[in-house]
Amino acid sequence: MSAGISFVGAGPGATDLITVRGARRIGEADVVLWTPSIIDAGWVRENTKPEAELIDLARHSDDEIVELYRRAVRDKLRVARLFAGDPATWGGLRAQLDICARVGLPADVVAGVSPMSAAAVSAGVSLVEADYADSVIMAGQETVGMPDLAQIKEYAQFGTTMAVLLPAARAAELADALRAGGYDDETPVVAAYKVSWPDETVVRTTIGELVATVKQHRLWRHTLFLVGCAVRAGRARPAAGESMRRPENAVRWSRTRSRSSWRADTRPAPTPAPEPEEPKRVTVVAEPVPKPAPAKAAAASTPTKSVTAQAKKTPAKTAAAAKSAAAKTGAKQPAKSTSASRTTTAKTAAKKPTRAQPQRRRSS
Incomplete structure (x- = not known):
């Protein structure tokens, strides 16, 4: 088996919150670096190999830990180093990975549950x-x-x-x-x-x-x-009127724009533009137009002007018809001018456009 080290997140402390991968790395390790304050000591002893070497990190300096890394490379040992919570939140993880790369010890990181x-x-x-x-x-x-x-x-x-x-x-x-x-x-x-x-x-x-x-x-x-x-x-959710x-x-x-840099922006947040209001629908009810009375409508449909115009167009025929009717009835026709005859005939045609009615003889 080749040498290597696994930085394992031990979680917040409960043994059942260690990931399955992390527990497997601990069980396969020849050397386990840990601190009793981050995980139960009984669980570590029960889940490591009988011949595994358990080292308390609190009792060793950083130089002694680096020397242990070199020994793992030389003797081809598998090492598991436990951290509280998640190694990703530990500020010294990058430095440890750099040390392992320098001494030639392959390393991997196993995530854990953050406290x-x-x-x-x-x-x-x-x-x-x-x-x-x-x-x-x-x-x-x-x-x-x-x-x-x-x-x-x-x-x-x-x-x-x-x-x-x-x-x-x-x-x-x-x-x-x-x-x-x-x-x-x-x-x-x-x-x-x-x-x-x-x-x-x-x-x-x-x-x-x-x-x-x-x-x-x-x-x-x-x-x-x-x-x-x-x-x-x-x-x-906040209640109405809550601060x-x-x-x-x-x-x-x-x-x-700088590389991975963040800074506080004290400018006030822009005020969002008001949303446009939805146009209201207005229903317009048209009032019914009153229809004209039948008499007025009939009068409007038969204008006097058109009858008069027609009478003006055929004056000779109208006068001859009037003389003929007077001769048949034997009535005395008053002497009137041509224009008066035309007007009387037009009025008679406007009142009864169908045909002319004979007049009764006056008794002397």
């Missing part, structure tokens, strides 16, 4: 939520030392979810840095100590009550603090 995710699941919250936080900022993920509080103050300006790992005895300094960055005292906080272990402690509090909560539960060692409105308890979910002075991320 940050385990703490959120234990508290029943999500780290990212559309209405409250669109990103997660991690600080102080090392299990030793103290994170830079000045950086925490800068990170707090973005008003998103923060995951800070630091000794609980420094909770007052953490609260001051968060306030200076823009969080108020009502901002929710989840404090998770030894999450997923049998004696885990996961409590809810706020920035204003953080110090009192830590003292009440006697938390002094390294504790993971989840800060932000996304880790609140209660409703999934701002993120700090008013929160800045936004903006991608610069």
Whole structure:
């Protein structure tokens, strides 16, 4: 079997949260580098080879670990090095991979469950939520030392979810840095100590009550603090009239043109253009036009002008017809001018256009 090393994420501490691949690498290793504080010692002894060498990382220096890598290359040993949570969140992973490449030791990385995710699941919250936080900022993920509080103050300006790992005895300094960055005292906080272990402690509090909560539960060692409105308890959506979910002075991320560089953009967010209103439908009801009376309609359909014009066109024929009718009835026709005869005939034709009716004889 060829030599090699696997950097295995041991998860938050519970043995059943180690991935199947990670457990296989541990069972195949000739040398296991680990720290008893990150995983149960009994499980490691039961799941390693009987002849496997178990080395406590807390008892060896960095130079001694590098010498062990060289020995693994020389003796063709398989090495498994365990890390708490996920190796991807460990800042020293790249340096370890560079050392392995320098000494000629092949290396691979096995992902693990992050304590940050385990703490959120234990508290029943999500780290990212559309209405409250669109990103997660991690600080102080090392299990030793103290994170830079000045950086925490800068990170707090973005008003998103923060995951800070630091000794609980420094909770007052953490609260001051968060306030200076823009969080108020009502901002929710989840404090998770030894999450997923049998004696885990996961409590809810706020920035204003953080110090009192830590003292009440006697938390002094390294504790993971989840800060932000996304880790609140209660409703999934804000109620009507609820205050701002993120700090008013929160800045936004903006991608610069430089390679993989990010910086805070303090410009105000652009106001979205108002959506065009949908045109309203208007129904127009046309009032019915009143129809003319039958008498008027008949008068309109037989204009006098047309009859008169017709009479003007045939004056000779009209006069001859009138004389003939008068001769037959024997009535005395008054002497009238040609124009008067034409007018009388036109009026008679307008009243009864069908035919002329004979007049009765007057008695003397």
